[in-house]
Amino acid sequence: MKELDLLKKDWKKNSDSFEQISEKEIYKMIHKKSSSIVKWILIISILEISFWTFSNLFINTDDVLRKINHPEIVAALEYLTYLNYLVGLIFVFIFYKNYTTISTTVATKSLMSAILRTRKTVQYYVWYNLGMIVVTSILSFFIAFVYNPDMAFLREKLAVNGKAMLTTVGILILVILGFFGLFWCFYRLLYGTLLRRLYVNYKELKKIDF
């Protein structure tokens, strides 16, 4: 291509005509903070992981459990909590491992997939927690409804009125759906702006190679 050769000639002619940056300025630069997307992903990920871990700690169900007075349920819930901690630890480990593989000296495609992998781990952790919320809210609704003495009046009421039962379940489902919708929007907003360009470029690279 003739024009491209022309461009190359011009490119070479001008390749050392940039305003030079002094060593002093470079010294200053290397002590400044990076604003790369990897740094942002790391910050947001740590916030997310801590948020979900702490929110697990603060949900206090002791009072309700005492009232229910069914040791087998208490034991089951305790196991669930341990499982949660274990899963959390595994996620943190995988996240850390993925994060340390991010390196700017590898091929562009590998760098991109390393970043996306790190991102995905956190995403799975959030989805796991959201899933857990749904499971535990259904479970606790069920337990509260069946075993909690405070709920006896509601039980009787609902037993008579089938429509009320349907409404209660309907409201529960709506609340859960609304909750999910909110999270989904939040995620689109947060990571959409951060990762759009990376996704586009990653897709482009993959397209070339197939």
Next chain:
Amino acid sequence: MSENLEQSFVAQLQANQNIIHKICRLYTDGEDAHKDLFQEITIQLWKAYPKFRGDSKFSTWTYRVALNTAITLYRKTKRTISTVDYESHQHFVRDVDYNYEEEEQIKLMYKAVYQLNDIEKALVFMYLEDKDYQEIAETLGISEVNARVKMNRIKGKLKKILNP
């Protein structure tokens, strides 16, 4: 020890800074963005420097980290449309033997290259820098054959932009 590291890094970077300038020129429009990307690339290079063992040349290594930063890590602060007036941000002086027609063509070519996407720009950049297809392929993480095919497609695309 770390001061020594800093010193050798800064000296080498200073000597090789044109590589970064050239990448900034392709990926940014305007002086502020140019400086911004230059700084981010410098930070990324410095962060990666302790692992730089010198089994490749400093310049080769710079190419890779700088391109990766421009394509993958850099967050454009302002969204500007990339149809830049080429003259507005070139900092160099023109030759004496001025050929008007050629000059116009070069200008149009720069404008066309600015319309390419980030990955295509990377290929064009390495082509302009006389890198062989093996290095282009290795830098981007694609196969050599596909790098070649893509470069031919880019040439076609540029032609189309020039003669719509």
